[in-house]
Amino acid sequence: MNLAERLQSVRKRRGLTQKDLAFHSGVSLSLIRKLEQGEREDTRLETLRKLAKSLQVSTSDLIIRPEPGEITSGEWESIRDALLGLNGRPDEMPTAAGVAGAVEAAEVLFTDNRFDELGELLPALLRDVLALGDGERQLRSRGVHLAAHLLIMARQFAAAEIALRRALDDAPGRFEEAAIINTRCWLLMRQGDLAGTLDLAARWADEVEPRVSRATPEELATWGGLLLRVSTAASRNNEPGESADALRFAQAAAVALRIEWAPPSDPLREFGPVAVATRRAENYMIEDRPDRVLELAAKIPRSGFRARASSRNRHRLDVAKANMRLHRYADSFEILKEVRVTSPEWIDKQPMARDILGQIVAKRRTLTSEMRELADFIHLEY
Secondary structure, eight states, X not given: OOHHHHHHHHHHHTTOOHHHHHHHHOOXXXXXXXXXXXXXXXXXXXXXXXXXXXXXSOGGGTOOOOOOOOOOSHHHHHHHHHHTTTTOOOSSOOOHHHHHHHHHHHHHHHHTTOHHHXXXXXXXXXXXXXXXXXXXXXXXXXXXXXXXXXXXXXXXXHHHHHHHHHHHHHOOSHHHHHHHHHHHHHHHHHTTOHHHHHHHHHHHHHHHOOXXXXXXXXXXXXXXXXXXXXXXXXXXXXXXXXXXXXXXXXXXXXXXXXXXXXXXXXXXXXXXXXXXXXXXXXXXXXXXXXXXXXXXXXXXXXXXXXXXXXXXXXXXXXXXXXXXXXXOHHHHHXXXXXXXXXXXXXXXXXXXXXXXXXXXXXXXXXXXXXXXXHHHHTTOOO
């Protein structure tokens, strides 16, 4: 059943006309008609959430899940082939120390959002990583897990599944397994599987839950990171009670940890008080409460993030979106420019940035040269 059939079926079962649904959801009648007539095969998640809330179903009941990302260039094909062991073995066997140094350097490329460089490097790095013996399972898992992060970012979902399975097979302990599961939750989220994300993250959060008063930093960061996944998935899936509960427990973990920290088992992901605050702001934006987003954002220190962290950039887009919703278009555009300057390769891959700029553009008769340039840079459709 496609979105048109699904939406029409649920609406009729609720005894609502299209006009009733538009009134209760705040979604325009014309868009509802287009969705039900199949003129639009998909729409923004926030629109689906509004419709789902009015129809008293979960958002995931309406979502049309995208097909796994297709291999669209030689770069991704080379990474996939390396994961499958099709790139052969290196002429000279790598050393564990050399590979460890290469993996650490590659992780910096990811956290700095230098995705093109990382994509060029990964096939050779994966070939060396996978050539290591069983005595270096942790290093093998870490290198392949890094590849999964990049593949998810690039929407190469099928290849990311391969990487996550291989990383999990080699994971040397519970913390490493939980880190990989957290990344799998991200994959499920990007595929639109909110119910699957919620179930997987909640089960693992329960399994790794520590006694907070005696917990190590790694236990706190691992548990807290999974709770943030639970909160976001529940908020998007119209389950505000579960979202709030998860965020409350994550806050307890963050208070106990006191700082932003990336554990050795999950070096690409920081957890701490700022991570919890930005996730709370994200949930407010999902719930269409832009005033609360801006109120909370004003209290979050800019110094709490890595300089070009994806979490920082995502938060800044939430702030840009909140400004746009409150008709502060100039402020919203300034934030988009700021993120473009700090993380050009990151913003280029964000549909949310295109959506925000598209709505700003729609409100203006003429565009400034900066607006036209940014629209071209992030491939805003005409």
